[in-house]
Amino acid sequence: MPKDSGIGASPKRREDIRFLTGTGNYTDDININGQTYAWFIRSDVAHGTINSIDASAAEAMEGVLKVFTSADFAEAGGIPCGWEVTDRHGQPMQEPKHPILAEGKVRHVGDPIAVVVAETLEQARDAAEAVEIDIDELEAVIDMKAAVAEGATKVHDDLTSNLCYDWGFVEENREAVDEAIKSAAHVTTLELVNNRVVANPMEPRVAVGDYNRAGDEHTLYTTSQNPHVIRLLMGAFVLSIPEHKLRVVAPDVGGGFGAKIYHYAEEAFVTYAAKVLNRPVKWTSSRSEAFISDAHGRDHVTKIELAMDENHKFTAVRTDTYANMGAYLSTFAPSVPTWLHGTLMAGNYITPLIYVNVKAVFTNTVPVDAYRGAGRPEATFQLERVIDKAARELGMDPVELRRKNFIQPDQFPYDTPVAVTYDTGNYDATMDKALEVADYAGFEARRAESEARGKLRGIGVAHYIEACGIAPSNLVGQLGARAGLYESATVRVNATGSISVFTGSHSHGQGHETTFAQVVSEMIGVDASQIDIVHGDTSKVPMGMGTYGSRSIAVGGSAMVRATEKIINKAKKIAAHLMEASEADIELKDGAFSVAGTDKSVAWGDVTLAAYVPHNYPLEDIEPGLEESAFYDPANFTYPSGAYICELEVDPETGVIDMLNFTAADDFGNVINPMIVEGQVHGGLAQGIGQALMEACIYDENGQLLSGSFMDYTMPRADDMPMMNVDHSCQTPCTHNPLGVKGCGEAGAIGSPPAVVNAVIDALHRAGHKVEHIDMPVSPARVWKAMHG
Structure with a gap:
């Protein structure tokens, strides 16, 4: 061998x-003889009633084959949601129709209204300018709390309100958690935002539809992370195509990060249009189009409370979260702030009582769904930030407080109070390794050197756990999944x-x-x-x-x-x-x-x-x-975990942050290829640090996306990244799969945001600035403002 x-x-x-x-052979490299080109006409208002669409001038233009509107899809189903959540009162979530093209109303900037198909892309684009659309603009619902207030404008007129669901977990713990917090020796409370982000994979989405009339066979070429799921959802629920007559091909795909999991309207459109026209139909997203058509990530507003006894042992955690769904339910959106988030609120710690409340809200924004980590970064950020604040309030070292509450190796398998069982882990070992690699003991000397140069140096620690390999099917089916896993x-x-x-x-x-x-x-x-x-x-x-x-x-x-x-x-x-x-x-x-x-x-x-x-x-x-x-079909989730340490400097005159060093000590179980694992962690760290320091999807009060291009949406570059020290020597193999592996692809994006923010707050506190929290992205402007009141 x-x-x-x-x-x-x-x-x-x-x-x-x-x-x-x-x-490589990417979807945009695929060109079929006789191919035509689609250009989507998208709403430039966040909310409005469509009065009329006049495509007569466009259809008379050279090269134009047809202008499609919602009337062409009267027999089609809506884009389906793949996960149903039942609320804390036992009622199913509100689930509005998500049409291929807007029916009667537009509900976010970028909502597709019509599509021009022409012989060339230039002809399709030019003809789109000639389509006249009359829209009465309505009040946009952007703020989540305002969206669920009494009398708020509804995103969907046929729903009772903008509340998709009010989820409680574990509901039977609610009163006990309330009582534990009332009687606790110390309670730390923190309100925070998990900022909305755009995935921005290297390759924008592409869809090419082809149709073979002789065999009544459809082929869709698409940038997808799961072609079989696209075939199932589109064939069975949208276009009523038997699976044996529908082929879905996802060739080389340049990055996904979650945004390419879902079934999108553009895929259904090109598949349908190819049969109507008896010609292949191709659509390629521009980067600007991707900002208003790809599913976004995160977007939570949370209040978390951590209760402790007189020995600083955790006794209870309570969280209240508003989670943005956007205008429609994307494929797995309802599961992200619930089952992928609430079940991880125990973290790496022994906490007897936990209650998580999530209110999912419809707004006039792009739909939100899973983004690298999906629910686990949101849970980790809440928990690791509130623990850091608690340590500061108690006058304890944040490492010491974490160690005092870690689940110990002899306690595995460990049943958490949020319905999952961790099979293996050694959290002290990963913490020890991170402290060693980061030279935690030498930090004070480095801080003094920074101080001599007029800089504020801080160090931040975070410990994470995540649930990977979503499973088993019989469990997730009970939790609302509409597919096997x-x-x-x-x-x-x-x-x-x-x-x-x-x-x-x-x-x-x-x-x-x-x-x-x-x-x-x-x-x-x-x-x-x-x-x-x-x-x-x-x-x-x-x-x-x-x-x-x-x-x-x-x-x-x-x-x-x-x-x-x-x-x-x-x-x-x-x-x-x-x-x-x-x-x-x-x-x-x-x-x-x-x-x-x-x-x-x-x-x-x-x-x-x-x-x-x-x-x-x-x-x-x-x-x-x-x-x-x-x-x-797995018997359980796998549970990677790790300790992350971020060291950085803050310029007190400008608020500019200089990332100096980042240490990631992960337990991924058995490792197949160490080099690839290290690369996956590097990629996750880049996205996590990007979210923590610079990425932000910002809407104004009218629902206009203010950060809709790389001119306004800041992405991390190579020179923004610190030296990254990655270690995966602390291995506790998974006990229930034959390889003993746990998964590594999302870890970096989960553990890094709280480590970065903890480091910034640490730097400011050491300099005498009593700043308890700064919401992500922790930009220089926000840092400077926090320092100067």
Whole structure:
């Protein structure tokens, strides 16, 4: 076995060869003979009644094939929501229709009203200018608390109010939590905002619809993290296309971060329009269009209270959150502030009583859904910020307060009061490692050096836990999920011994073609170069649920392991027959089968050839061929955790923050490829630090997006990032999947925002500024204002 092929090695990502040489195959690279182009006409007001749409002039222009409006979709369903939440009174959430094109009203800037399809993109764009749309602008509902006030203008006239649901968890704890807070020796209260952000993946969304009239077959090429889910939702609920007549292909995808999980109206449109016109239809989003059409992330306003006894032990946590849904319910939006957030409010700590209340609110803004971390960053930010404030109020070191309340290794498996069970963890170990790598003990000397230069140096600590590999299906079904959350794999061994692995997971930057091959390479003993990973095409791969929630290796990889185990078991039967030995005595090592205790052996390739050329083959026992499938439905979530430490300087004259050093000590369980894991953490840290310091999606009172381009929406650049020290040596393997893995893709975005804000507040406090909190993004202007009152 070559050292760079199996589990634990760090071979370079083989998919990067095509990405770095410009030979990748992205959706926008797909062009079909006879292709036409779609241009979406979107609302420039946040809320209004559509009086009329006059497309006659546009349809008479050169190259224009048709102008579509909502009237063309009278028989179509709305874009479905994939998760139903039941409120604390036992009532289902309010679920308005989300039409493909606006019906009667527009509800956010960017809401699609009409679409021009023409022979060229330029013709479609020019014709869009000739479409006359008369809209009576209505009052926009932007502020969440105002949206649920008595007499507020409704986003959806057919709903009783703008409140989607009022969720309580755990509802039976509510009175006990109230009493614990009343009787506590100390209570720390903090009000904070988890700012709205835009995902901004490198590749904007693209959709190409094609239709084969001869077979009544539809094909959608799209930038998606889960093509099978798109096929299911669009086929069954929107366009009523049988699944065997609908193929969805997601080729190379340049980043997703959650924004490409969902089924979008543009996908349904091009699929439908291709049949109507009997021509392929292509739509490519511009970056400006993405700001008002891609699902946004976060956008919570929270009050959190932490109660402690006289020994500084946590006794209760209570939170009240307003969560913005935007104008419509995106695919998984209702689950993010509830089941992906409330179930993590125990954090890494022993807290006997927890109650989480979430009011989800409709506003005249772009829909909000999962963004890297999805609910777990929101929970972690609340908890880690209030713990830091509590430590300051108690005069304790923030590390000491956390240690005093950590769940201990001998307490696992640990049942939290918020309905989840952590299987493994060692939180003191990750904290110890972070303190060591960050040289926490040497901070005072560094602070004195900064002070001599007129700078304020601060250090911030945070500890996080997250739930990954969303599962099991029977549990999430009870919680409102309208889909299973298993994963699938088919392993096909060719006659010459090479292997094709078909996975329902999808790669959009995670390195699956490298890491998945490493797993199979380790199990069989063949070089990873002999293993091909196939994904992203519903006509090739078995039904799968795609990639999000750090589920790729824990769920998708486990399905692959199960299918490969079946392959090995069958191959052992063939090898035993070839060597005239008992199957129980057959061993597989380094790509060869041998009989235990003898010098008899047969190569992997000889066994695979025998499977397809069965001249000497146990036909009476098994069929020819060597191909197996498996579906894996996890028994539980996985629970990565880690300690993060941020060190920075603040310029007291300008409020400018200089990020100096960031340490991430994570427990990801077993690690398949350390290099790829480190890269995933780096990416997550960039997004978390970006949210903490600079990213902000800002609407004015009329619902106009003020930060709708990179001129106004600040993204972190390389020179904004600090030195990043990443360690994943503290490994407590997951106990319930065959690889012992936990997931790593979202960790950096979860643990970094509170560490950064804690560091800023620490810097200001050490300089005598009694600032308790600054909302993200912690911009220089906000820092300066906090310092100067």
